[in-house]
Amino acid sequence: MPEIKLPEDFVTYPEARKKAFMALKALKEQGRRVVGIFCTYAPQELIDAADATSVSLCAIGEENIPAAEKVLPKNLCPLIKASYGGAVTDHCPxxxxxxxxxxxxxxxGKKKMYEYLDKLKHTHVMQLPPGRDGRGAQEYWRQEVVAAKEDIENFYGITITEEKLREAIKLRNRERKAILDYYEVGRLKPSPISGYELNTVITSNEYAFDIEKKIAFLEKRTAELVEKYHSEYEGKPSRPRILISGCPTHGVIDKVIKRIEELGADVVGFENCCGPREKKDPVDETKDPITALAEKYLRVNCSVMSPNPGRYEALSEQIDDYQVDGVIEVVLMACHTYAIESEAMKQFVTKEKGIPFLSITTDYSTTDQGQIDTRLGAFIELLG
Amino acid sequence: MRYNIGIDIGSTCAKTIVLDENKNILHRLLQPTGWSSVETAEAIREKLTQLGVDWDRAAVVATGYGRISVPYADKCVTEITCHGRGACHIFGSEDLTVIDIGGQDTKLICVDDSVVKDFIMNDKCSAGTGRFLEIMANTLAVKPEELCSLAAHGGGVSISSMCTVFAESEVISLIGRGEKKENIAFGVVDSIVKKVSTQAGRLNLKDSKVCLTGGLCEFDYLRQRLEKTLGISVEACPDARYAGAIGAALSAAAIRK
Structure with a gap:
C-alpha cells in the first residue's frame, strides 16, 4: 500500500494539540481570557473583540466516549459524545x-448536551433559527448575536466596542482568505498535497492563537505548494479526485480520509465544516458590525438549516472548480439531518453533476474499518 | 498456457477459480475460511500446485475480506468489483444488478457496460446475511439449506427484530410457544427477503437483469421469494457462488506479466 508523502516538517494533529496546550497554558498564566467554541456558527469576532482567545474544543476521540455515555445515550452522534466526554473528564485541555x-x-443532540455542559462551565447557547429564510429569522439571529455579545461583556465585566469589532472582522477576513487560498491548492491537478496533510494543517492551525503568524504561515505554505506544483506535478497524470462532503471529518481523518488516499485516490477538497465552507464568505466590512456578523454566520451551509440550498451550490461549485471525479459523503452515526439530506445529495451529484457518489455512515470506533475499506476501495475502483 | 487465478476469501468460505486464457474454468476450489486467512491462502496454494498450476505462468488476484492475507497475490480487488465482473461473465450480460448475499454482508451492485456504477452494502450488522441464516438454522437445529426447504411449507410467522441477537431470542420464544418449525423457518427467510428488498429500494432495479450471487444463491426458495417481493425475475446458477472468484480471475487475466 502506498504511504502518503508528507513534508519533513509535517506536524501531526496530536503533536499540534500538545503544543497548543502548552501555548494556551502560557497565555492563561499571563492572564489572557479564553473562550471555547465548537462550531462554525460561533462568531469568533465577538471573542476577539473582547480581547479573548477563542479555542476550538475537542469533539473527537473514541477515548472520550465511555465517560459521556454515563450521562448521554449510546445512540447519539460521536461528535456530541466526544465533546461532552472530553470536557467532563478534563481530557480536553x-x-x-x-x-x-x-x-x-x-x-x-448538541443543544441538549449543552444543558449538561453548562453545569461544568458557563455555556452561552446562541439560539439559531431552524431555517435562514423564515420570516424574521435574520432579525431574530441578529438579536442572538447581540445577546451573545452582552453575555461575554457581563461575564468579563468589559465593553466590546464597535471599533474592536471592526478590527476583529478585518483580521478574521484576512485569515479566511489565507485559509481559503491554502485549500484552493486542491484545485491543481494533479494535487501537490494530500488531503490528509491539508486537513491536518487546517485543524492544527485552529490552535495557532496568534492570527497574524497563522496567516503568514499559511501564505508561505500556499506559495510553496503552488511552486511545487509547477516544478514537480504539472502535466503529470492524476489519480481519481475525491471531494468529501457531509459531517465534520476531523474525528475520522485516519479512518476515512487517510484510507481513501492509501487506497489510491486523492482527496482534493472538503465540502464540510473541515473545509472552506465558511471561508469563502467574508463578513461585510462596510455594514454595522453586528448586522454584518449576523448575516454572515447565518449563511453557513449546515444540514441543520431547513431548507439548505447553499449546500447544493457549494457542492456544485467545488465539483467544477476542483475537477472532482467522485463525491464521498461522511455521515456520523445518528446525525439525523445529514443522514436525511444524503438521498437528496446523491440525486444531485449523480443526476445533475453526473459523477458517482458514495455515502458512508460511521463513528469514531475502528470496529467497521473492514467494511469501510471495502466500500472506499470499490468506489475508487469504479472511478477507474 | 497461462493460469488466471482468482481467490475470494470470504468471512465463511474461501472460493478459488482458475481460468485458462480463453476464460474457461480449469479448477474450482471451495473450503471453509477457518480462523486464519493466511493459512487458508497457503492451503489453496498447495492444492493448486498439486493440481498442476505452473506458478511461473500464473497471475493471482485476491478478493474478499481476507484479500490482504494472500501474500502471493499480484493484486487485491474489492469483492464488489469482482462480483460485478464475475456476474457479467456467468450470466452473459453487460448490464445487470447483482444481489450478493454473503457470510457477513449483503451487497447490491449495479453494473452498466460491464462497469460497476453504484452499490449498496449493509452496515456493520448481520441482518439479512448468510450469518443471520446460519445462526437461525443452528437455533432450529437444521442446516441452512434445510431451513430454506422447510420455509417453503410454512407461513404466518414474521420475525420483527432486525438485530441477529434479538432475532435469535425471538425465535427461541417462538420455539417455546410450540410454533411449527416450518413457520419459524418461513419467518427467518421472510426477514432476509425484507431486509434485502429494503436495500434494493434504494437502487433502480426495474430496468436491469437481477442475479443472485454468493453463498445463498443455491437456495431456490429464497430466490423465489426475492422474485416475488421485488416483482422482477431473479436469476441464479451453481457457479454464482464463485462469482467473486471468477471476477478476480478475470482481473488476473488483465495483469501483464
Whole structure:
C-alpha cells in the first residue's frame, strides 16, 4: 500500500494539540481570557473583540466516549459524545483552560448536551433559527448575536466596542482568505498535497492563537505548494479526485480520509465544516458590525438549516472548480439531518453533476474499518 | 498456457477459480475460511500446485475480506468489483444488478457496460446475511439449506427484530410457544427477503437483469421469494457462488506479466 508523502516538517494533529496546550497554558498564566467554541456558527469576532482567545474544543476521540455515555445515550452522534466526554473528564485541555463556552443550538443532540455542559462551565447557547429564510429569522439571529455579545461583556465585566469589532472582522477576513487560498491548492491537478496533510494543517492551525503568524504561515505554505506544483506535478497524470462532503471529518481523518488516499485516490477538497465552507464568505466590512456578523454566520451551509440550498451550490461549485471525479459523503452515526439530506445529495451529484457518489455512515470506533475499506476501495475502483 | 487465478476469501468460505486464457474454468476450489486467512491462502496454494498450476505462468488476484492475507497475490480487488465482473461473465450480460448475499454482508451492485456504477452494502450488522441464516438454522437445529426447504411449507410467522441477537431470542420464544418449525423457518427467510428488498429500494432495479450471487444463491426458495417481493425475475446458477472468484480471475487475466 502506498504511504502518503508528507513534508519533513509535517506536524501531526496530536503533536499540534500538545503544543497548543502548552501555548494556551502560557497565555492563561499571563492572564489572557479564553473562550471555547465548537462550531462554525460561533462568531469568533465577538471573542476577539473582547480581547479573548477563542479555542476550538475537542469533539473527537473514541477515548472520550465511555465517560459521556454515563450521562448521554449510546445512540447519539460521536461528535456530541466526544465533546461532552472530553470536557467532563478534563481530557480536553482547551475546555479546562476556557473561562466560558460560546455555543449555538445547531442540532437537537448538541443543544441538549449543552444543558449538561453548562453545569461544568458557563455555556452561552446562541439560539439559531431552524431555517435562514423564515420570516424574521435574520432579525431574530441578529438579536442572538447581540445577546451573545452582552453575555461575554457581563461575564468579563468589559465593553466590546464597535471599533474592536471592526478590527476583529478585518483580521478574521484576512485569515479566511489565507485559509481559503491554502485549500484552493486542491484545485491543481494533479494535487501537490494530500488531503490528509491539508486537513491536518487546517485543524492544527485552529490552535495557532496568534492570527497574524497563522496567516503568514499559511501564505508561505500556499506559495510553496503552488511552486511545487509547477516544478514537480504539472502535466503529470492524476489519480481519481475525491471531494468529501457531509459531517465534520476531523474525528475520522485516519479512518476515512487517510484510507481513501492509501487506497489510491486523492482527496482534493472538503465540502464540510473541515473545509472552506465558511471561508469563502467574508463578513461585510462596510455594514454595522453586528448586522454584518449576523448575516454572515447565518449563511453557513449546515444540514441543520431547513431548507439548505447553499449546500447544493457549494457542492456544485467545488465539483467544477476542483475537477472532482467522485463525491464521498461522511455521515456520523445518528446525525439525523445529514443522514436525511444524503438521498437528496446523491440525486444531485449523480443526476445533475453526473459523477458517482458514495455515502458512508460511521463513528469514531475502528470496529467497521473492514467494511469501510471495502466500500472506499470499490468506489475508487469504479472511478477507474 | 497461462493460469488466471482468482481467490475470494470470504468471512465463511474461501472460493478459488482458475481460468485458462480463453476464460474457461480449469479448477474450482471451495473450503471453509477457518480462523486464519493466511493459512487458508497457503492451503489453496498447495492444492493448486498439486493440481498442476505452473506458478511461473500464473497471475493471482485476491478478493474478499481476507484479500490482504494472500501474500502471493499480484493484486487485491474489492469483492464488489469482482462480483460485478464475475456476474457479467456467468450470466452473459453487460448490464445487470447483482444481489450478493454473503457470510457477513449483503451487497447490491449495479453494473452498466460491464462497469460497476453504484452499490449498496449493509452496515456493520448481520441482518439479512448468510450469518443471520446460519445462526437461525443452528437455533432450529437444521442446516441452512434445510431451513430454506422447510420455509417453503410454512407461513404466518414474521420475525420483527432486525438485530441477529434479538432475532435469535425471538425465535427461541417462538420455539417455546410450540410454533411449527416450518413457520419459524418461513419467518427467518421472510426477514432476509425484507431486509434485502429494503436495500434494493434504494437502487433502480426495474430496468436491469437481477442475479443472485454468493453463498445463498443455491437456495431456490429464497430466490423465489426475492422474485416475488421485488416483482422482477431473479436469476441464479451453481457457479454464482464463485462469482467473486471468477471476477478476480478475470482481473488476473488483465495483469501483464
Amino acid at each position: 482547551f475546555f479546562y483552560f476556557s473561562d466560558m463556552v460560546l455555543a449555538e443550538s445547531t442540532c437537537d
